[in-house]
Amino acid sequence: MDGEVTFWPAGKTVKVRRGTTLLDAARRANVPIRTRCGGKAACFMCKVSVRPGSELAPIADNESRKLSGLDGDNYRLSCQARVAGKVEVDVPLDPLRAAVARQLARQAEESDDLW
Numbered sequence: 136m137d138g139e140v141t142f143w144p145a146g147k148t149v150k151v152r153r154g155t156t157l158l159d160a161a162r163r164a165n166v167p168i169r170t171r172c173g174g175k176a177a178c179f180m181c182k183v184s185v186r187p188g189s190e191l192a193p194i195a196d197n198e199s200r201k202l203s204g205l206d207g208d209n210y211r212l213s214c215q216a217r218v219a220g221k222v223e224v225d226v227p228l229d230p231l232r233a234a235v236a237r238q239l240a241r242q243a244e245e246s247d248d249l250w
């Protein structure tokens with residue numbers, strides 16, 4: 136094992152072989168990443184943000200085309216990005232969970248306003 140991936144906000148770290156995709160590393164770490172296309176770079180649902188300094192294999196043309204317009208935001212498709220060393224990944228919240236969290240925060244603010 137010569138690669139190590141840490142997934143945030145879960146804070147889970149897994150050791151993997153070089154060349155492992157971030158999606159496979161996430162599965163090994165038991166970190167859920169949504170997919171629909173089964174890792175064929177077609178659904179765009181597995182998009183994650185990679186922290187600066189992370190060691191990944193160079194981006195392939197196919198993935199680069201998919202991510203055009205998001206350049207400079209450190210986004211990668213987890214099904215295509217391959218580990219080349221130490222990597223830190225921010226996994227976006229599931230949209231449903233994010234909506235529930237926003238609603239709960241709004242309700243908490245409203246109940247604070249009553250006092």
Ligand code: FES
Binds near residue numbers: 169213
């Ligand atoms: S799993 Fe569909 S684009 Fe990565």
